[in-house]
Amino acid sequence: MFKRILIANRGEIALRVMRAAKAMGIESVAIYSEADVEAPHRVEADVAVCVGGPKSADSYLNIEAILQAAEQTEAKAIHPGYGFLSENALFSELCAQHKITFIGPGPRVIRLMGDKATARRTMQAAGLPVIPGSEGVLAGLDEATEVASDMGFPVLLKATAGGGGKGMRICRDLGALGVSFAQAAMEADKAFGNPGLYMEKYIERGRHIEFQFMADSFGNAVHLGERECSAQRNHQKLIEESPSAVMTAELRAELGDKVRKAVAAIGYVGAGTMEFLRDPSGKLYFMEVNTRLQVEHPVTEMVTGFDLVQEQIRVAANHRLSMRQEDVRLQGHAIEVRVNAEDPFDGFKPCPGLVSRFEPPAAADGVRVRVDTYVRDGTRIPVYYDSMICKLIVAAETRDQARRGMIEALGKFRVEGIKTTIPLHLKILASEAFASGTYDTGLVGGLLAQERPAGN
Numbered sequence: 001m002f003k004r005i006l007i008a009n010r011g012e013i014a015l016r017v018m019r020a021a022k023a024m025g026i027e028s029v030a031i032y033s034e035a036d037v038e039a040p041h042r043v044e045a046d047v048a049v050c051v052g053g054p055k056s057a058d059s060y061l062n063i064e065a066i067l068q069a070a071e072q073t074e075a076k077a078i079h080p081g082y083g084f085l086s087e088n089a090l091f092s093e094l095c096a097q098h099k100i101t102f103i104g105p106g107p108r109v110i111r112l113m114g115d116k117a118t119a120r121r122t123m124q125a126a127g128l129p130v131i132p133g134s135e136g137v138l139a140g141l142d143e144a145t146e147v148a149s150d151m152g153f154p155v156l157l158k159a160t161a162g163g164g165g166k167g168m169r170i171c172r173d174l175g176a177l178g179v180s181f182a183q184a185a186m187e188a189d190k191a192f193g194n195p196g197l198y199m200e201k202y203i204e205r206g207r208h209i210e211f212q213f214m215a216d217s218f219g220n221a222v223h224l225g226e227r228e229c230s231a232q233r234n235h236q237k238l239i240e241e242s243p244s245a246v247m248t249a250e251l252r253a254e255l256g257d258k259v260r261k262a263v264a265a266i267g268y269v270g271a272g273t274m275e276f277l278r279d280p281s282g283k284l285y286f287m288e289v290n291t292r293l294q295v296e297h298p299v300t301e302m303v304t305g306f307d308l309v310q311e312q313i314r315v316a317a318n319h320r321l322s323m324r325q326e327d328v329r330l331q332g333h334a335i336e337v338r339v340n341a342e343d344p345f346d347g348f349k350p351c352p353g354l355v356s357r358f359e360p361p362a363a364a365d366g367v368r369v370r371v372d373t374y375v376r377d378g379t380r381i382p383v384y385y386d387s388m389i390c391k392l393i394v395a396a397e398t399r400d401q402a403r404r405g406m407i408e409a410l411g412k413f414r415v416e417g418i419k420t421t422i423p424l425h426l427k428i429l430a431s432e433a434f435a436s437g438t439y440d441t442g443l444v445g446g447l448l449a450q451e452r453p454a455g456n
Helices: 011-023 040-044 063-072 089-097 107-114 116-125 141-151 174-192 249-265 297-304 308-316 399-412 422-430 432-436 443-451
Strands: 004-007 027-033 047-052 077-079 155-159 169-171 197-201 207-215 221-233 236-242 270-278 284-290 333-340 357-359 368-373 388-396 414-416
Touching (some): 011 040, 011 368, 027 040, 047 063, 141 155, 141 174, 155 174, 297 368, 297 388
Parallel strands (some): 027 047
Antiparallel strands (some): 207 270, 221 236, 357 414
16 A cells, blocks of 8 residues: 555545545655645645645646656656546556556546547447437538537537536527637637547436446446536536436446446556436436546445545556445435535626534434535635535435525525525525436526516
């Protein structure tokens, strides 16, 4: 096992990895930017190294500085968390060249799954159903027009190298396609350094369902059930839950078996998530694989009892998985909300600044409460990084108990000095569609439309 690992991240995920490492008797090295001099992850680490200026490009994306920090602190492994360099194949490759273990899949698998068009073909060959669409990256607008005309509108343009909703456009006619193609390509090139786009049939009123999986270097792979992630804004998740209200035990076993066999076949090692889109008829289609730990991993931990970060570290240290498929049982129900420093009723405008008061709920009636955060009274939210400041997770015996417990917990949450998404979470959780489990990816947009003044 590793004696010391470097955590190439910040905020709540850096602290989350530190907790897992400490429980395993492993020392932690934190990296931090000049904007994070007083950040908790720097203070709580065994060793901390400044890797550059406030901007991500100068610090948390500075591969040379991060590798140098690992070497000078004698860290033999690097945990990338999520975001930043977590799905960067070059970083994984350079870690190997420096004889440092990257806690995640190898560069070949990251590249294979990171290009969404290639991943689509690979998973289709493995027997997973895919959404009708282009065979690969579109050569240009002419090919896009031909494919869309054959499939019929609406269609969805997607960046082959992307995620997080960037480089993505819904097109409902040829006119919209002509305008959106150039916009999406430009956005994809700016965000990912790759303007390539592919196309899928756009599924109206779809539901976003993803499977968590773990795999080791001995060919073993397990799935840990699914998460429902349909409460989104602009293709970015706000609320996640496990299990999904529309997934049967039979379908979970059938699709989960295909997932674990597919990832084992490509030599995947580590934690990952396979994302699906469910159409109104109930059919599930493969979308993509995220080759990292997900923000929403706590809901899976709450219903399975497994620590996914500790499992990541063990597998990276060339240990076999600690669980078999028959050991994985979903118990009860868990819901997670992402509390962001944003104004949800003003276009999700970021709200950085000083948090004068931060009191997350310690408990709520009849539920288990978990809070993953880096914020405390007096924390200043920087303008340079992601706006998420906290993840609140509750678990209970039933879905409705978890939902009601989350409403109570959010009602006790006190944040002053900045605006947050808590009011929107309460509106979502109280909606009839969410309460009944019949919601889809259009839920948040519909609720926000009700908030707009007439005529806007």
